[in-house]
Amino acid sequence: MAINNSPAINILHMGFRYPGGSGVIFSDLNLKVAKGERFGLFGPNGAGKTTLISLMTGLLAPDKGQIELFGHRIGRERNLVNNLFGFVPQDFSFYQELSPVENMEFFGAWSGLDKKTIRNRTDELLQILGLEEVRNKQVQKFSGGMKRRVNLAIGVIHEPEILFLDEPTVGVDVQTRHAIINYLLELNKNGTTLIYTSHQLSEAEGLCQQVALIDDGKIIAHNSLNELLKDYKEDSLEHLFLNLTGKDYRNDV
Numbered sequence: 177m178a179i180n181n182s183p184a185i186n187i188l189h190m191g192f193r194y195p196g197g198s199g200v201i202f203s204d205l206n207l208k209v210a211k212g213e214r215f216g217l218f219g220p221n222g223a224g225k226t227t228l229i230s231l232m233t234g235l236l237a238p239d240k241g242q243i244e245l246f247g248h249r250i251g252r253e254r255n256l257v258n259n260l261f262g263f264v265p266q267d268f269s270f271y272q273e274l275s276p277v278e279n280m281e282f283f284g285a286w287s288g289l290d291k292k293t294i295r296n297r298t299d300e301l302l303q304i305l306g307l308e309e310v311r312n313k314q315v316q317k318f319s320g321g322m323k324r325r326v327n328l329a330i331g332v333i334h335e336p337e338i339l340f341l342d343e344p345t346v347g348v349d350v351q352t353r354h355a356i357i358n359y360l361l362e363l364n365k366n367g368t369t370l371i372y373t374s375h376q377l378s379e380a381e382g383l384c385q386q387v388a389l390i391d392d393g394k395i396i397a398h399n400s401l402n403e404l405l406k407d408y409k410e411d412s413l414e415h416l417f418l419n420l421t422g423k424d425y426r427n428d429v
């Protein structure tokens with residue numbers, strides 16, 4: 177069994193730079209996320225959030241140190257780790273010319289699910305995420321909010337133990353935001369660990385118990401949201417964010 181009592185994520189002395197990139201992104205990063213947490217990673221543009229999620233999901237490989245999911249080392253134990261996590265990326269990751277059902281069939285099979293499980297999960301998820309009526313329509317004709325919900329359905333089809341979400345509600349209306357956040361809270365109630373990043377800080381306050389702020393590749397604060405607000409005498413995540421990361425624009429390339 178791949179699940180055990182190890183942390184959902186354990187990053188140890190991790191270093192990374194993009195090949196040919198202008199500088200080091202991470203030099204000695206350590207981070208632990210417990211199983212069942214709702215963890216939010218926040219920081220200004222270019223701070224390294226997407227890069228860190230790409231490292232945690234094995235899309236990028238660290239230059240030094242290691243990253244473990246439930247005690248299994250990413251890279252070394254790829255086959256064990258692959259089905260443990262789901263990923264909802266910032267950019268849409270489905271086939272636009274296919275319908276939601278066809279996309280779910282494709283990604284479900286890719287995760288190793290049998291046809292009956294794919295059918296059941298598809299029915300369940302399309303119903304929960306309000307896509308039942310359009311289940312057989314081409315996704316490319318969908319609105320941005322509908323596409324976000326398809327992106328989420330695909331990321332959870334295999335019922336992952338841990339779900340990575342890179343700005344899952346960008347550009348959606350209030351109804352879709354509520355549907356997505358409520359669904360994520362429900363998933364977490366049933367045991368799924370959530371790793372979430374967003375610039376929607378008021379939304380994040382309702383979702384995340386644990387918060388890390390990252391700037392210039394360094395974790396500058398990490399604790400429960402309540403403790404951080406108390407420690408820094410701030411009344412919102414947005415004020416805490418400005419307090420710790422300043423008010424300057426970030427234009428790094």
Ligand SMILES: Nc1ncnc2c1ncn2[C@@H]1O[C@H](COP(=O)(O)OP(=O)(O)OP(=O)(O)O)[C@@H](O)[C@H]1O
Nearest residue numbers: 194197201220221222223224225226227228428429
């Ligand atoms: N493929 C790449 N090659 C070289 N450098 C990159 C690449 N992708 C990102 N970077 C650089 O790495 C740094 C971190 O970028 P990253 O996208 O991880 O930040 P982010 O916190 O997710 O930002 P945003 O909030 O804008 O999405 C930036 O300086 C960026 O320019």
